[in-house]
Amino acid sequence: xxxxEPMPGYIEFITRSTIVMxxxxxxxxxxGLELSKRTFLDHAYITWTEIALFVFCAYLWTQVRRxxxxxxxxxxxxxxxxxxxxxxxxxxxxxxxxxxxxxxSYSTYLLFFTSYSYFHDPxxxxxxxxxxxxxxxxxxxxxxxxxxxYGHSIYATIYMDAWRKDSAVMVVHHIITLALISFSYAFxxxxxxxxxxxxxxxxxxxxxxxxxxxxxxxRGGGYYLLxxxxxxxxxVSFSIxxxxxxxxxxxxxxxxxxxxxxxxxxxxxxxxxxxxALLFALLLMNIYWxxxxxxxxxxxxKVKEVNDVREYEDEDSSKDPRAENSDDDGGHYNSAQx
Numbered sequence: 001x002x003x004x005e006p007m008p009g010y011i012e013f014i015t016r017s018t019i020v021m022x023x024x025x026x027x028x029x030x031x032g033l034e035l036s037k038r039t040f041l042d043h044a045y046i047t048w049t050e051i052a053l054f055v056f057c058a059y060l061w062t063q064v065r066r067x068x069x070x071x072x073x074x075x076x077x078x079x080x081x082x083x084x085x086x087x088x089x090x091x092x093x094x095x096x097x098x099x100x101x102x103x104x105s106y107s108t109y110l111l112f113f114t115s116y117s118y119f120h121d122p123x124x125x126x127x128x129x130x131x132x133x134x135x136x137x138x139x140x141x142x143x144x145x146x147x148x149x150y151g152h153s154i155y156a157t158i159y160m161d162a163w164r165k166d167s168a169v170m171v172v173h174h175i176i177t178l179a180l181i182s183f184s185y186a187f188x189x190x191x192x193x194x195x196x197x198x199x200x201x202x203x204x205x206x207x208x209x210x211x212x213x214x215x216x217x218x219r220g221g222g223y224y225l226l227x228x229x230x231x232x233x234x235x236v237s238f239s240i241x242x243x244x245x246x247x248x249x250x251x252x253x254x255x256x257x258x259x260x261x262x263x264x265x266x267x268x269x270x271x272x273x274x275x276x277a278l279l280f281a282l283l284l285m286n287i288y289w290x291x292x293x294x295x296x297x298x299x300x301x302k303v304k305e306v307n308d309v310r311e312y313e314d315e316d317s318s319k320d321p322r323a324e325n326s327d328d329d330g331g332h333y334n335s336a337q338x
Contacts, residue, residue: 004120004121005121005123005261007122007252007253007256008252008256009252010251010252013251013252013255013256013259016256016259016260017255017256017259017260020259020260020263021259021273021276024263024272024273025273031273036271036274039270039271040271042131042270043131043132043187043270043271044183044186044187045131045132045186045187045188046182046185046186050144053144053148054144054147054148054151055148055151056148057144057145057148057149057151058148058149058151058152058155059152060148061099061148061149061151061152062152062155062156062160065095065152065156065160068091068094068095068098069091069095072094073090073091073094073095074087074091076090076094077090077091077215080216080219080220081219081220081221082215082216082219083215083218083219086214086215086218086219087215088162089162089211089215090212090215092160092161092162093208093211093212093215094208094212096204096208097205097208097209097212099149100201100204100205100208101205103142103145103146103149103197103201104198104201104202104204104205106141106142106145107142107194107197107198107201108198110138110139110142110194110198111194111195111198114138116191116194118191118192118194118195119195119198119253122192122195122253122254122256122257122261123257123261123264123265124191125189125191125192125195125257125261126191126192126257126261126262126264126265126266126269127265129188129189129265129266129269130188131187131188131270132188133188135185135188135190136190139190139191139193139194140185140190142194142197143181143185143190143193146181146197147178147181147182147185150174150177150178150181151178153174154171154174154175154178157170157171157174158171166288166289166292169285169288172285173282173285176278176281176282176285177282179278180193180196180275180278180279180282181193183271183274183275183278184275187270187271187275189275192254192257192258195253195254196250196254196279196282199245199246199249199250199253199254200245200246200250202241202245203238203241203242203245203246206234206237206238206241207238209230209234210231210234210235210238213227213228213230213231213234214227214231217231235296238293239293239296239297242286242289242290242293243290246283246286246290247283247286247287247290250282250283250286251283254279255276255279255280255283258275258276258279259276
């Protein structure tokens with residue numbers, strides 16, 4: 001295999017990726033709709049059984065969430081005597097905290113406690129790649145869990161979650177993520193997919209943990225210092241982790257591998273531009289949400305209180321009935337999700 005290639009810096013990532021992609025574009029004289037159709041038919045491998053499993057599990061996530069909300073999360077909110085506006089939102093955060101903790105723990109296990117070396121050696125995700133190669137069972141399970149969850153999340157963002165300023169962007173994010181998961185599985189880019197999921201899920205764990213502690217700090221008409229301290233510590237940790245995992249490791253580990261290393265290992269790799277375009281769109285959304293985090297930090301320094309800068313103001317909530325549950329949320333941390 002040779003020595004592990006050192007991770008590039010931002011300048012090297014931008015310059016080499018630009019040069020390699022431009023060269024690939026110039027060399028692709030037959031690129032177009034006809035080639036894309038032929039490449040899709042030749043290299044996409046997914047069965048009707050796998051599609052049926054995806055649909056079933058997406059439906060199952062929705063039912064599990066409803067069941068946990070009614071039997072556990074809502075009674076827990078009542079037992080804690082949360083404020084009405086916090087009690088309405090607590091089940092959403094509790095559900096996401098449970099899922100993302102589970103999913104990130106599993107991807108961490110795959111990357112650090114098995115023989116997979118993709119985190120330490122990202123170019124290795126394309127070593128020995130073959131069209132239609134078998135997907136290891138442990139990775140296929142991760143794909144089924146994550147793919148079906150994002151299928152559920154598209155429905156949940158529209159019909160179950162509190163509506164916020166960036167909810168439309170969130171729907172687009174879920175669609176892009178589901179497309180990445182589905183197509184990377186079908187084209188057997190599952191190794192890089194596990195790395196992408198690992199780098200994104202950790203931020204969601206910290207985000208939902210922050211929200212829950214914000215809700216809990218003012219329960220039962222009292223003030224709880226421990227939850228206040230935890231919410232502030234986890235919000236700082238969330239901000240740092242968001243930058244480190246999504247804006248540092250993601251472009252320099254994942255996108256450098258997909259833009260540069262992929263063509264070195266597989267010169268005629270299928271749908272090179274399509275997958276990189278989706279990853280760049282994901283990066284742009286990560287930057288978009290990071291702007292919310294910067295605004296949050298500035299407000300936190302000024303008022304010393306965690307607020308969600310995405311929430312609609314009182315006058316905006318009258319425009320959309322779904323916003324009635326999210327207006328004037330003084331204790332809802334910036335939900336820059338992904």
